[in-house]
Amino acid sequence: MEDLLKVTNIVVGIAQNLNTQDYLSFQQVNKSVYQHHLCGSKDEKMWCQRLVAMELKSNRNDVPNDVKLECYDALTIFDHVKAFTPSTAKNTFIRFYKCFQGFTNKLYYNDLANFFPERYSDPLTQAIILQNISRYNKCCINDFTFYRRLQDNLRILQELFITTILKEMEKNFESRNFETVSKFIKVLLVCHEENTAVDFFKSKNDFMSEVQLPASIFNPDTNELDQRILKGALNTLTNFLNEKIKLVDKLFGDSYPVIINYSESLIADNLSEYFNSQLNDKKDSETDITRIDSMPVLYTSLIDLFVANLTESQNGGQNYAKVVTEFINLYFEPKIVSYLDVALQKFNEDTAAKFLKFLDDTKIRQKEHNEQIYKSLRDKVSNQQLINEKNDFLTSFTKMFKISNSTKTESKEQLKLAYDLNLMTSNLMSIESLVSLDLCYKVVEQCRNCIERMCTFLAIDNIIDTVKSKCQQAFKILIFQLSENHLKPGFTKAIEILQEYNPNEIKNLQIELEGLDSQVEPLVKFTELINTGDIVLQMTSIFYKNELIQKHIIDKNKDFLNDIVQTKKNFETMLDDYVAEGLNTGINKLMDEVLFVFSTLQLPDDFNPDPKTLRKREIKPSKAAMKNVELLYNHCFLLTGATDKGTIDVFQQEVGERFFNEIVKNIKKNLISADGAIFLICDLNFYYDFIANKLKQKSIVPLFAGLKAVGQLYLVSSKDSKELGKMICDVGRFQGIFTQEEIYELVQRRTDWVRVRRDVEKVIYGLGVSDCTIL
């Protein structure tokens, strides 16, 4: 056994696990132990370890220490002695030993009565000494049983101490002796009893028992937010918290941020609970939807009326208001997110209902109108007015269709036809009411409001992405509703009316009333619709730029593949398709009209005049030419400003090309004499002038230049029939527009064709067909 103590490692190992007193005893076990193992540097090391355990710093260099060591006691020694050198370690430790060993001994024997000498009667001093004792005790933490006994007893002592303090505090708080309370709070904080301090504060400042908030901030009938009541409630809240802020500053100063903790509990437990119960009335879901709609106002009011009016808090620090805002954001987030959902759903449903109502209203109006037409016409029939009074349009109409009006059945047929035609005209009148710009504008406004309200919550970092995505969804809903529930049905109906339109029928019916109209009415209306569609499109584009891009809901650079851009493009494509389809139909109708004009106004002697009247005739465009150019003029520029230049160009070029074809057909229908040629040339010049100088569509100008050259075929005198043949072969002359076959076909419209044919064919074929004889 004795041999064990000869081994340095064993001795040092033992020594390291001993408390101070035991270590001193162990040094004295025998000379050998002391001299060989526990003196000099090895001893120094032991003391160093103790001091380090007490959180003192070990310095290699000597620290000049002039202060009189006797001045230090258990209260102050840790403030003054913070470092040591190995050589002074033992002496330094002795100083601490002197201060604390008395307390430690008492603790060890649980001798707690009169623990503190009289000079340490102040609770704060006692608190600090208790903390210092605990720190000193660490010097023998290696003797764990010993150390734990000390600490356990110290804890019991401290608990007794805290209980006493709390009792005193409560007494003083009741008597509003806040200065004293503040002192006790400092004691608690020194004892690391922050939670006890906070709990004490909370228990003494209970929101529920101090404040009464209004039973409801909503109008019970409309479920709309009553701003006045809300303002009052927020005012109460603000006053309450401001009072607490001041109290906390008085009690805690800036020593422990209790106000943060207190505010969080207030917001989490009281505020959010109160407003949640206000929003969820549990009466029915509709009420809840109406109420939650007030979320943006509620949130803004919380920030503007509550947070903004909080007094500065020394305890909460400079960022106190920001912290409160963040708590509000955090605890109201679930309600806000559900608001975003509800708002979108509401916008979608509202808009759909609006457009549906519009469709229904239009249907009802149309039906009423139709019934009115029928009734007034039927009255006329039954009164024999239709027949006897020779109603203007019906008699003309009767003439047109050669219906004798002698029998009842026939008059019924007339009635049916008149009704149908009247229906058509009234449909034309209402075509623009198929798409209501006013309604579109309202819906766009509603979307703007919806997004603006949702953007209230862009201030909340946590849900920025959610808010942005909801705003994007609102835009998508807008586009969907505009296209699916309004523009689509509108355009479909408009195109239907356009397709059903028969200009001749309408004209015949109205011919005596208004004379010949130079407009294809449904096409004019359709272009108005295109214009409306374009305005709606532009509204959505402006909306996209102003609401989504400018408010950074969409990043133009990052989100170009975003489906919202796709939605926007699809909308444009849909409109373009309708425009194309409608214009195509419209051009057909316009050409029907052109054909109608050629058939009715192009007179046989226009290009084949009686030589007797020839000398009286001025050279100017024929009525048919003027009417048709007027017709084209009235329709070609309707689209200007209504849609993009590309569409307008395509439209005008198509009209020009189709018109060209109608002119060629018209030439083939007429006979042209050499004297009449100049009138045809004049018409063709007139057409050319319109295309080249008014329509200004360069690509189709050659067609009309070709027509001018065709006109000259008829000018040539029959005496020059051979040169006529040469001209027909000179294909380059006709701008490459006509083949020789076509020219040959056209030249046959000469009144003297029979006479010139032989010579012409000789030039073309080498010999004329008329030269052939069957042998």
Place this chain on the structure above:
Amino acid sequence: MNNEDYGYDYDYLFKIVLIGDSGVGKSNLLSRFTTNEFNMESKSTIGVEFATRTIEVEGKKIKAQIWDTAGQERYRAITSAYYRGAVGALIVYDISKSSSYENCNHWLTELRENADENVAVGLIGNKSDLAHLRAVPTDEAKNFAQENQLLFTETSALNSENVETAFRELITAIYQMVSKHQVDLNEYGSNAGQAPKGPTISLTPAPNEKTKKTNNCC
């Protein structure tokens, strides 16, 4: 009253043709005279264009129906159709382009071959504003005109110089010839309502209001 159907706003209707090389300014002379317009970027005329202007000569309203022809027309059959019935012609050249002046002889020949023998003809040296580029001396052209009994004027369609004068002189000359011929016609007792035969076929006095209109109806 609608003049189109029931009466005429003029006493005489004269057909006048503008001929000359391509690019000498025929179309702009015409537009300057009839609408007082000038087009810097005017393109080659395709076929034939028409314009009218009514002026008063010796108290009579004369409607000039002017045919503006394409200078590059190659088919005689077509040019001859242009000349058909013309009572006046202006042969136009460009004073800065001698070839256009040299071709005047050709134009005159073609005109004489195809038009009425009494056709009144004026020689026009156009583009007088391009004096610094002049290639055709005024005196030379004047002599050519005198030799061929042509009226002669130098004009600028660009700055309007002499345009009005040139047309007026021609129309006045036609009028004087027509009024003389009409006396001749009346002496022969021809029926004014019928298309007159021979050289007078194109000298078409319009029926003077209703009194003459009754004459025309047979």
